[in-house]
Amino acid sequence: MPGTVASRAAALLMLWSGVGALMADAWATPLQRVEFESASQRLVSGTLIPGERIQGDLAKPDGAGPFPAVVGLHGCAGMHDTTKQKLTDELVARGYVVLLVDSYATRLGTDHACTSSAFATFVRRRPDAYGALVFLAGQTFVDPRRVAAVGFSAGARVALSVAEPNSFELFGPPSNLQFRAAAAFYPPCQQAMARPEIPTLIFTGALDDWTPAADCSGKIASWGNDGPPVELVVYPGAYHGFYYPHLKPGTTLFGHWLEYDGEAAGNASQRLHRFLDRHLN
Numbered sequence: 001m002p003g004t005v006a007s008r009a010a011a012l013l014m015l016w017s018g019v020g021a022l023m024a025d026a027w028a029t030p031l032q033r034v035e036f037e038s039a040s041q042r043l044v045s046g047t048l049i050p051g052e053r054i055q056g057d058l059a060k061p062d063g064a065g066p067f068p069a070v071v072g073l074h075g076c077a078g079m080h081d082t083t084k085q086k087l088t089d090e091l092v093a094r095g096y097v098v099l100l101v102d103s104y105a106t107r108l109g110t111d112h113a114c115t116s117s118a119f120a121t122f123v124r125r126r127p128d129a130y131g132a133l134v135f136l137a138g139q140t141f142v143d144p145r146r147v148a149a150v151g152f153s154a155g156a157r158v159a160l161s162v163a164e165p166n167s168f169e170l171f172g173p174p175s176n177l178q179f180r181a182a183a184a185f186y187p188p189c190q191q192a193m194a195r196p197e198i199p200t201l202i203f204t205g206a207l208d209d210w211t212p213a214a215d216c217s218g219k220i221a222s223w224g225n226d227g228p229p230v231e232l233v234v235y236p237g238a239y240h241g242f243y244y245p246h247l248k249p250g251t252t253l254f255g256h257w258l259e260y261d262g263e264a265a266g267n268a269s270q271r272l273h274r275f276l277d278r279h280l281n
Contacts, residue, residue: 028085029092031057034099035106039130039171052107054128056135057100059088065141068280069097070148071132071179073125073155076114078104082245087150094273096280097142099135103128113154114254125158130171137177146280148181150272152243153211156187156202163196181279183272186240189216195223200230201275203268205238210256233271235264243268 038051061067070091072079079100088098103125104113129149137144151159161167163182183201188211202220204213213234220232241247241258243265250259 028089029059031059031084031088031100034058034135036135037131038124038127039134041127042170051127051131052124054107054131055102055105056132057084057088057102058098059092060097060141061092061095063141065097066143067095067097067141068146068148068276069099069136069142070150070276071129071136072098072100073129073149073151073158074101074103075153075155078102079152080244080246083152083243086245090269090273091276094277096276097136097139099132101128101132125155126161127171129158129162130168130177133177133179144177146180148183148276148280149179150183150185151187152185153187153240156184156211157191159184160187160189160192160196160200160202163198163200164194165197181275183275185243185268186211187216189219192219195227196230197227199228199275199279201271202230202232203243203271204232204234205240205242205261205264206234206236207238207257208240210240210254210258231275233268235261235267237261238264 033055034057035053035055038054040048040051042048072087084100088100091098107124133144133147136142136147149159149162151157159182162179168178179198181199181201182196183203185203186205186208187202189202202216204211204216206213216232217234220230223230235242238261239250239257239259242261244258245260245265247258248260250257252258
């Protein structure tokens, strides 16, 4: 790919940010900017490392609830406004509270984490997901027993991690809170560890050259069939980022082809809704 890393990062951020005319689009569902703490991390010695203040966008259905909820986890470059609107509008209309975690806004110097060295941010983002769960559990309009994690790309890696057995025990404060289900859009499955202990749904594209579908197929095969259901949906002809409406036409970023696929995105939305309805209601 031509150009420097800096120029590629700039192009990436222009594509994924909500600047220009897209910012003028009216939100069908209002989003409230909220701030909360990522979860403290518990060391082997028992010492807790305090969490950091992070932000997110919160939306809820009309009424007092309590409602089931979804924690949304963005990809390596954040979440574009069109994806926020699509995901929030669809889920709130179906009766879900939505909290879209922003792992970058309060962390100076972090604009994206799309280079190989930047994947270390995963270590910091995992506590963000648990902090979001704790925050939602403190809201009177949320049922803390019915919360799912839905992640995209690098955020999908976080979603798979919170589905691992006993994962919450590494974080504080002590609690019996846990995610009820997890969905992952084009995750880097090669980095996934233990088999999920909660129902998990994985979406990927057959032509994805950034987080290959074959890695997910191989990982799931290695996990075996014991435990809650883990379903993999592979879309023929789909590339990385197939869910993102702003990636039309497609583009090359960091040497990988990203492209929106309306048919795959529509089918994935339907499957996601059925999955959430089945496990959170």
